[in-house]
Amino acid sequence: MILNINYRVVKMILSSLLREGTSEVHRNIEQSSFLKDLFRGKVSKDTYLKYLESFFYLYNELEYSVNLKLSDKNIEKLYFPELHRTKALYLDLIYFGGASFHPGPPTEKTIRYIDHIKKITEKETYKIISHLYVRYLGDLSGGQILGGIIRKIFSLEKGFGDSFYSFPIGDVDHFKNTYRARLDSLDLEDFQKLELLEEAKLAFSYNGMMLSELDIFASSPK
Template identity: 35%
Template sequence: MTIPFEETGHAVQAEPRRLLSESLRAATSDAHDRAEGATFVDDLMSGRLDAGGYRRMASQLYFVYRALESVGDTLSGDTVAGPLVDERLRRLPRLAADLAMLGVDPATLTPLPGVSAYVDAIEATRDDPPRFVAHHYTRYLGDLSGGQVIRSRMKLHYGLTEAALSFYTFDEIGKLKRYKDSYRDTLDGLPLDDEQIVSLIDEAVAAFGHNERLFAELAG
């Protein structure tokens, strides 16, 4: 990332580098809005589908989190990715339990083409911690934020119980806002150079693109 400079009299001073969390939010804003505004998401959240719509989405997310948490285990001791890898965020066991409640055996599932591409993108970060952080950020911060709205809407519209929505329950974290603030502070303090920051941000934008494709395939 090129740090902009401006002339002040005869001196040339560097502007303070924007916090990574702020840069990520700004850079992914449009991609986030496109994914959030997808037809499938709008129909699901508005109650125009049925519990099967949520079941299909959760089934596909199983592959995403299996890859994400496998790579996270590999990078848990890394100086860049490690500070964000937190056992309290682990979702796969809860997702498997939810699917069982919904009558789904993960062993019988097949990933959609877009999900296979998403999984490949995550697996490709096993040797690239900054890019892994991008996927970690987009998924878990989403679960801690918009995921809570999904949880309440699935209960309201489709009568799903807490036992089928434990994926969105973070018992061990406490206050979610406090945790999210701490997460962003950790993100801002990661030892990244400018090139790594650009790579991380680009990967985060791409991650939202993978989610957009997932929702398009679910709608189809």
């Protein structure tokens, strides 16, 4: 008897792979004591300024890398300048730090993350994709909840000190679906998608290190 086996090539859908593959590290980072404190409204202005400063440096590097590598077809497909946060973070730094505010030097963990971004930009450009995914989809998800809490803690008026959380993109859920569709349209081999999953886990780990460092800053005498 001849068995008629229908062999199907199961394609890996990048957005699902990343969401499902990082669900455990996502749960872990949600439990970090810095974020727990933030969500409970327990954050001083000094610590929040440090938080903004660290992420200002990170986005500055990430967005510099994206601009540098726009000739890469996949990076170009994920080019959404309306997501870029460097300027927004700078505005928030000025709001909280005052007009003459100058960011201090980046912290040790921020430097580690930035150095990693520099390294992959040169040698494995496509891995930037994972960092864009982790930061921007994170900002458009839990980040939006966080924005509401920050507005409440510091009694912010819309447009003043909350730029980090404000995206000129219209409906956020619709935009997130567009972003996921764009991820799924990238020209990548399956092995690269698996590498991107590992890189996204690494991105969570770098983010976690930055948050732990902020936790130490928050509890240190000023």
